Amino acid sequence: MDSDSVLPRDGTADPVVRPLATADEGAHSRPHRTKWIKILLVWLAALVLWEGSYRIIQWKSWQFPAPSHVVDATLDMLGVRTYFGDPLAEGWPWQRAGAHVHVAAGDAKLPKAIAVSGVRLLIGFSISLALGIFLGMAMWTWSFLDDLLGPLFLGLQTLPSVCWVPLAILTLGINESAILMVLVLGSFFATAIALRDGLRTIPPIYERAGLMLAATNWRLYRYVLLPASLPAMASSLRQGFSFAWRSLMGAELIFMLQNQGLGFLLNIGREFADVAQVVAVMIVMIAIGMTVDRWVFAQIERRVRNRFGLMAAT
Amino acid sequence: MIVQQLERAAPVTTAKRIAKPVEWGALHTAPPKPGRLVLRNLSKRFADSKHAAIEDIDLTCESGEFVVVVGPSGCGKSTLLNLVAGMIRCDRGDILLDDKPITEPGPDRAMVFQEHGLFPWLTAEQNIEFGLKMTGVPARQRRQLVDAALRMIHLPHSGHKLIHQLSGGMRQRVAIARALVLNPAVLLMDEPFASLDAQTRTLLHEQVQELWLQTGKTILFVTHSVGEAVRLADRIIVLHSNPGRIRREFKIALPHPRDFDSPEVGDLIRMVRKEIEDEVNRANAEQINGQ
Ligand SMILES: Nc1ncnc2c1ncn2[C@@H]1O[C@H](COP(=O)(O)OP(=O)(O)OP(=O)(O)O)[C@@H](O)[C@H]1O
Ligand SMILES: [Mg+2]
Numbered sequence: 335m336d337s338d339s340v341l342p343r344d345g346t347a348d349p350v351v352r353p354l355a356t357a358d359e360g361a362h363s364r365p366h367r368t369k370w371i372k373i374l375l376v377w378l379a380a381l382v383l384w385e386g387s388y389r390i391i392q393w394k395s396w397q398f399p400a401p402s403h404v405v406d407a408t409l410d411m412l413g414v415r416t417y418f419g420d421p422l423a424e425g426w427p428w429q430r431a432g433a434h435v436h437v438a439a440g441d442a443k444l445p446k447a448i449a450v451s452g453v454r455l456l457i458g459f460s461i462s463l464a465l466g467i468f469l470g471m472a473m474w475t476w477s478f479l480d481d482l483l484g485p486l487f488l489g490l491q492t493l494p495s496v497c498w499v500p501l502a503i504l505t506l507g508i509n510e511s512a513i514l515m516v517l518v519l520g521s522f523f524a525t526a527i528a529l530r531d532g533l534r535t536i537p538p539i540y541e542r543a544g545l546m547l548a549a550t551n552w553r554l555y556r557y558v559l560l561p562a563s564l565p566a567m568a569s570s571l572r573q574g575f576s577f578a579w580r581s582l583m584g585a586e587l588i589f590m591l592q593n594q595g596l597g598f599l600l601n602i603g604r605e606f607a608d609v610a611q612v613v614a615v616m617i618v619m620i621a622i623g624m625t626v627d628r629w630v631f632a633q634i635e636r637r638v639r640n641r642f643g644l645m646a647a648t
Numbered sequence: 649m650i651v652q653q654l655e656r657a658a659p660v661t662t663a664k665r666i667a668k669p670v671e672w673g674a675l676h677t678a679p680p681k682p683g684r685l686v687l688r689n690l691s692k693r694f695a696d697s698k699h700a701a702i703e704d705i706d707l708t709c710e711s712g713e714f715v716v717v718v719g720p721s722g723c724g725k726s727t728l729l730n731l732v733a734g735m736i737r738c739d740r741g742d743i744l745l746d747d748k749p750i751t752e753p754g755p756d757r758a759m760v761f762q763e764h765g766l767f768p769w770l771t772a773e774q775n776i777e778f779g780l781k782m783t784g785v786p787a788r789q790r791r792q793l794v795d796a797a798l799r800m801i802h803l804p805h806s807g808h809k810l811i812h813q814l815s816g817g818m819r820q821r822v823a824i825a826r827a828l829v830l831n832p833a834v835l836l837m838d839e840p841f842a843s844l845d846a847q848t849r850t851l852l853h854e855q856v857q858e859l860w861l862q863t864g865k866t867i868l869f870v871t872h873s874v875g876e877a878v879r880l881a882d883r884i885i886v887l888h889s890n891p892g893r894i895r896r897e898f899k900i901a902l903p904h905p906r907d908f909d910s911p912e913v914g915d916l917i918r919m920v921r922k923e924i925e926d927e928v929n930r931a932n933a934e935q936i937n938g939q
Contacts, residue, residue: 542735543765545753547779547826557782561769642768643812 395419399610404617407610411599413442419610443599444618451582451595454510458517459578465518466525466574467567473526474533484530487523495520495581499588510593513585520581525574532566568638572631579623596622681756682746683833683866685709685732690741692727701727703891705741709834712864716881718871718920720928724892725870729838732868733759745833755779758827759836762843764819766811772822773798773807779830797825800859817848821855828859837869841876853879857904874921878913879906886923889931896923 381401387393388400395403402418406427409416418427469487473480498516506512536559544558586597594602596619603611687707693700701724709715717725730736732743734753743750745757758779766775773794780790798804801821811819820840827835837856841849857880860867871877877884881900888895898920906913 537763537765539761539763539765540767542733542753542759543761543767545735546733546755546757546759547830548755548782549778553782557778558767561767564769641810643810 389421396607396609399613403610404614407603407608407614408444408618411442411444411447411611411614443594447594447596447599448618448622450593451586451597454513454517454586454595455578455582458514458582459521459575461514462518462522462578463525463571463574466522466570467529469522470526470529470533470570471563473530480530484527487527490519491523491527494584495577496584496588498581499585502585503589508589508591510591513582513589513591516585517578517581520584521574521577524577525570528570528573529563529566532570533563535566536562564638565635565642565644568631568635572627572635575631576623576627579626583619681831681833682711683709684711684746685834685866685868686742686744686747687732688742688744690728690731690738690743692724692731692736692738699890699892700739701892702731702738703893705892705894707885707894709866709868711866714860714867714869714880714882715885716869716871716877716883717885717887718874718877718924719887719892719895720889720924720931721872723887723889723927723931725887726838727892728887729759729836729868729870732834733757733836755783755830756833757836758830758832758834759838760820760823760827760840762839764811764823766819766823766826768811770811771807772803772809772811772814772818775811775822776807776826776829779826783830793829797829800828801825801855815848816844817852820844820852824856824859828863828865832865834866834868837867839870839872842872849876854905856880861904874917874924875908877920878917879908884920886920886927888927890934895927 385401388395388402399407400419405418406416416427417430420426420430469483473483495516498519499512502512502515502519506515540558540562541554544554549557582595583597583600586595587601588597590598590601596615600612600615600619603609603615685708687705690702690705690707691700692702705728707715717728719725727736731738732750734750734757750757766772767778770778776794776797777790780793785793794807795804798807801824803818803821803825806814806818811822814822823840824837841852844852853876859865860880869877869880878900881898883900884898885894886896886898887893898916900916902912902916
């Protein structure tokens with residue numbers, strides 16, 4: 335009896351499952367790759383078409399930028415001056431050739447702005463998470479609190495986060511705390527609601543099993559309910575981040591503070607009518623939001639769900 | 649007569665057994681517990697229901713006895729088990745385990761649930777270890793007990809696997825091991841094999857029987873399957889529904905493991921089945937008349 339295959343059914347279970355899984359992968363990987371190549375090609379073609387139309391008909395680049403203008407603006411914010419957007423002449427792209435103008439910089443604004451926004455996000459999101467997790471768990475534990483706050487939170491969650499800005503300005507003034515207030519209020523309701531909903535899906539049998547196995551009082555929370563709530567936590571974390579990020583960008587756009595975040599750069603672009611910078615900052619925002627969502631929160635969620643055998647749903 | 653029919657039977661000592669001398673290692677060093685379970689006048693009515701789920705049940709499970717409860721769906725079998733487990737409170741009556749009243753869930757009455765209830769965030773061995781950790785058993789001893797338990801359920805190499813990586817039958821075995829390592833006085837099993845296929849069931853019956861013969865635990869077992877009941881039980885309790893009472897008891901004095909081709913077993917199966925069918929018919933008739 336030194337092997338699990340004492341029981342024929344268990345012995346056969348594995349070989350049946352494994353080949354199926356690998357066959358599946360093999361069948362998927364090739365179409366998967368060609369699919370991505372196709373997608374990339376289409377995007378590339380669109381970019382070429384877009385850029386080409388600017389080059390040929392010289393369309394109004396101050397109303398909407400060509401890809402090359404966006405590249406210039408981005409590099410400019412990184413402290414590198416280029417003229418990709420200029421007509422192809424001698425010295426392109428390092429020397430000015432045409433008439434296209436954007437805010438002269440030579441200063442690495444973008445990394446600074448990302449750092450400023452990052453710090454704000456870290457602080458604000460931590461506060462929002464702490465509040466959201468606390469209230470989500472409290473609402474799950476005490477049904478009265480849920481009856482009291484649940485509908486309110488659902489309502490507040492529908493309020494676009496920039497709508498908190500006037501209130502934040504009037505209560506706290508134009509300063510860092512007001513930005514944090516917008517961020518926190520814009521995201522923690524969503525976290526709390528998502529967590530409560532997730533906690534409700536914990537099968538009651540875990541609690542019963544825990545009690546039977548002598549996990550009483552705080553132990554029940556620490557060793558049973560807390561780990562059982564991990565999938566719910568992971569999705570509420572992800573949900574909370576996307577709300578927090580959007581709130582922060584909105585708040586920074588409106589607040590003109592000394593510490594210049596990404597939203598501030600966006601607004602500067604508007605003030606100087608530099609549409610290339612506006613689009614460049616927007617792309618950076620999207621890229622950061624997506625990267626963090628994909629590579630941090632989706633990963634956490636996937637791992638937890640895998641562990642629980644819930645199959646990744648991203 | 650081998651099959652005795654007892655109405656409100658007085659406690660009888662358990663049937664003859666064939667004990668195989670197998671060494672389970674660390675599991676054997678645990679001192680055996682008597683595990684005599686006494687239910688007296690036990691009653692429970694859920695709020696907003698017309699009939700009591702359990703009414704005036706008197707039942708004594710002798711130390712080491714294998715008692716199987718059968719009955720139609722909704723007659724109160726799970727309620728009975730949950731009462732003993734301490735998951736729900738009774739309205740009236742007493743539950744005594746070795747003369748001590750039961751008030752809350754605890755590791756002396758380990759339960760195997762129908763849907764295993766293993767923790768998916770832990771591996772199989774961590775699940776088995778869980779109760780030991782909670783009761784403060786030192787790490788080295790835990791390790792030994794878990795290893796012994798894994799061998800006992802014939803899964804010595806699957807300890808590192810996560811729950812969703814195990815088959816249904818393996819999960820139930822892990823659930824049984826998780827309950828057994830605690831050295832409970834009574835093992836409660838609520839339709840533990842209901843969701844498994846026939847072959848796996850038969851295998852697990854053999855294993856449960858083997859475990860029972862080895863460890864001598866008192867087992868209170870709920871099932872829908874008459875075959876399962878007759879295979880395992882020292883005594884079969886057929887419940888009456890609405891209100892949940894004991895309808896009839898069958899004391900089975902046949903030795904284990906039982907020969908299913910023998911006429912006695914055949915008779916017994918027929919008798920128990922008849923009893924349950926009568927109960928279902930009675931309950932249906934009552935329901936139709938009542939409406
Ligand atoms: N938590 C509860 N609240 C209210 N009524 C309940 C509750 N649990 C069980 N009941 C009722 O008590 C009766 C007995 O239920 P129980 O679950 O014990 O039946 P059972 O014999 O285990 O049935 P099955 O074989 O289908 O599992 C049923 O009528 C059921 O509706
Ligand atoms: Mg039941």
